[in-house]
Amino acid sequence: MKDIETREDIERLVNEFYKKVIPDRLIGHFFTRVVHFSWEEHIPIMISFWESVLLGGQAYKGNPMVKHIELDALYPLDPLHFDRWLYLWQETVRQLFAGDKANEAVNRAHSIAQIIKTKIAAHKGKQS
Template sequence: MTDIQNLEDIKQMVNSFYGKVQQDDFIGPIFNEKIQNRWPDHLEKMYGFWQTVLLDVRAYSGSPFPPHATLPIQKEHFERWMEIFTQNIDEQFAGPIADEAKWRAGKMAEMFNYKIEYFRNANQKPLT
């Protein structure tokens, strides 16, 4: 098994991950309801995001949090997302960049969950 090295690896990682997400009984319906027929656009955006984060290629700009801010999700949804993400990486890649992907995904899930909870508890709308 090799590490994540280029855009083709990023595409493989993203496509296989979101393929599993779409089929998942727990988080799949939330993603499918939100994204609907815009999966190709979402995947393109994710290629750019992970290319920027993992390969230091400036392929993404924007703020990843706002689209997630109002989703009907709880900590358990983030845990399931991470479970699928980690398993997906471990099935295909091994090395420091693969480890970095899992670490960054975990930090992102933690931060998104925290921010969503904060806005819910404060009964405020997040800035978009």
Template sequence: MKTTTMPRPDLTDREGIVLLVNGFYERIRADDQLGPIFSDVAKVDWDSHLPRMYDFWDTVMFRSGTFRGNPLTAHAKLAPHTDMSRAKFDHWLTLFRETVAALFEGENAEHIVRCAEDMANVLHSKINNSRDQRFDPANLSDEQRQRYAAHKSPSGSR
């Protein structure tokens, strides 16, 4: 079967961030699993949440420095009231990837997905107070161990 995909631009500026964030939270609001966490548990005020998320991603991607917030605290507050398991974060990431792929393609589009994945890993392991298996030093491969050691000590003088 032949599938054709329209060429898409890369994500290059705040205007793109606004499109992405709006599209992403449209999906979130319509989602059975995640929608209620925003509407019923956190009772999010969308008029302030959306601009805060523009600032967050603009700061991550383009160093605008406009984000003032504390994502760790914001998510840790949710954990006693709702399921913030790995499955929830994975589902969040699926919606995020789908939104990015529908709008953009290119280096920055790939980079923002990796940033979201890293952030999901950090948030999940911190708020659940558990180590993500993938980053547990006990589970690193020999190759990773050497690479990380080389990174910490670039001169190799340790």
């Protein structure tokens, strides 16, 4: 099995991941009922995000923290939601790739999830 090396590899990873996320019973509703999910709009953004994280790409222009705080305001994000997202991400990475970048994709997802959870909790604390 090969490692994550190119934008095309990230495209494959992100597409396969969202094929699992959308129908998922625990987190799929975020994409089907909570927000309007457009595959054509969201997937290229996620590909650019992960390309920037893993390969140093420069195409991503966004703020995932703000997006998740906004999402949490619409429907509270629970630690179980993050755990499920991480499980599906890790499962997808491990099914498709092996190597240092694949390991980094899993580790960075865990770090990102922890940061987002912490920032959401801090944001809620400021609103109290």
